[in-house]
Amino acid sequence: MTMNSTGPISLGGTTAGVSIEIENGGNGTTQISLNDSAVRTLAGVPSGAIAMPTNFYGKANQFTYTISSNQTNLCMRAGAVSAGWNGTSKLAVNINSGVIISSNSTGTPAMNIQGSFPGGVTVTNNGTIVGMGGAGGNGGYFCCGGGYGPGSGGSGGTALKVSSAVTFNNVGTIAGGGGGGGGGGYTFVAEVGGSGGGGGRSSNAANSSGGSGGAGGRSCGNGCSGGSGTYSSAGGGGNSVHYSNGIGGNGGNGGGWGASGAGGGASGQQGCCGFCPGGGVGGAGGGSGGKATCGAGTYITWTGTGTRYGSIS
Numbered sequence: 008m009t010m011n012s013t014g015p016i017s018l019g020g021t022t023a024g025v026s027i028e029i030e031n032g033g034n035g036t037t038q039i040s041l042n043d044s045a046v047r048t049l050a051g052v053p054s055g056a057i058a059m060p061t062n063f064y065g066k067a068n069q070f071t072y073t074i075s076s077n078q079t080n081l082c083m084r085a086g087a088v089s090a091g092w093n094g095t096s097k098l099a100v101n102i103n104s105g106v107i108i109s110s111n112s113t114g115t116p117a118m119n120i121q122g123s124f125p126g127g128v129t130v131t132n133n134g135t136i137v138g139m140g141g142a143g144g145n146g147g148y149f150c151c152g153g154g155y156g157p158g159s160g161g162s163g164g165t166a167l168k169v170s171s172a173v174t175f176n177n178v179g180t181i182a183g184g185g186g187g188g189g190g191g192g193y194t195f196v197a198e199v200g201g202s203g204g205g206g207g208r209s210s211n212a213a214n215s216s217g218g219s220g221g222a223g224g225r226s227c228g229n230g231c232s233g234g235s236g237t238y239s240s241a242g243g244g245g246n247s248v249h250y251s252n253g254i255g256g257n258g259g260n261g262g263g264w265g266a267s268g269a270g271g272g273a274s275g276q277q278g279c280c281g282f283c284p285g286g287g288v289g290g291a292g293g294g295s296g297g298k299a300t301c302g303a304g305t306y307i308t309w310t311g312t313g314t315r316y317g318s319i320s
Contacts, residue, residue: 009067010049016060018046030068032095032125068126069097074134078108079212080115083130084122084171097126102179106134107238109210113139113164113184116301117210121170129174132313137182138164140207140215141294143242143261144190144271146230147201148221157201157290158218160187160259160268163297164210166317169306176311182264183297183317184209185236188244190218191256194274194287198224199253201290202245205261206236207268207297217242218258223250233258244271252276256290265317268293 010016011024020026021035029035031045039046041057050062072087087098102108110117118136120128141161148155163184185207193201203218217233231245244258253276259269271290299317300307 010063010065012065016063027063032068067097069099071099071101074100074102074106077106077211080110081108081118083118083120095125098124098128100128100130102130102132102134104133104179107211108134108136109212110139110164111210111213113141113161113297116165116168118166119168120173124171128171131176132179132181135180135182136166137210137264138166138184138297139213140184140209140236140241140261141187141268142216143187143204143206143218143233143244143258144291145218146190146203146221146245146255146258146271147193147288149193149195149198149200149224150222154193154195154288156288157190157192157221157256157271159291160189160204160294162186162294163207163262163265165298165301167300169300169302172306174308174310177309177313177315178311180314181299182315183299184215185241185262185264185266186268186294186296187215187218188233188259188261188268189271189291189293190221191230191245191247191258191271192274192288192290193221193255194253194276196276196287197228197251197253199228199248199250199255199274200230201256201271201274202230202247202258203233204258204268204271204293205233205242205244207261207294208241208263209236209238211238215242215261220245221255223255228253228255230255236261244269247272259290259293262293262296265299266296
């Protein structure tokens, strides 16, 4: 809240915009004086006479928390307290341009807004808040006369989780991690393993791993590994492997920020008529893209939406 710009101003009372004690986080009934340090801070008069009511017009009891360097797994409230916020005054959070707030685990959001904010909280994001990408699925493999199915791609992580009311101005980017690509299928023919899926496009804190290639029954039939997902791009799925007349399934490509990974390819055999789908198994599905936000529908009031990749929930 901000003090009124005209009219009466009082030390106490329960009327927001009029009561100095309310502006300073009190309940309006505690006795205070013009010489209290919090009152002088609000007035902007560290010493000497305070002019009532003019020194308080338009003033706000607000702490500004500026995030100017990259952060990993940021709990916003804890960061503000560490920066000097008293835990009760209005909190204004500014994320500078070029700053990346990211996660090193798909199970942990890049930024978490939770806990008590008695004076209210606003966030202006000029940087990038991004979740970790999902891992690529392993390729299917053939071993000891038996086959083992390919792995599905992992889901991307959430960028921003919110469980406290916040006014949010997104000028930059909020992006869920990309889903991992699915592993490719293996073939009975010539015992060829499937290739691994690529990792989803990830955060700045950690790359998402590509899936490993599946082993074939013969050393020449091993599948290829998928590429890792990085902050810059999703990982590519491993290429299909041909051995004798068998073809292992290719790994699916990882998804971009907030997007699902592609499914792995089916295996088959190479005959005189070209590719035939028989003689093997299909690839696994890709992982789902990570959420841009979790809790936004209940707790966020948007004043600017900016660029967002992934679902808003």
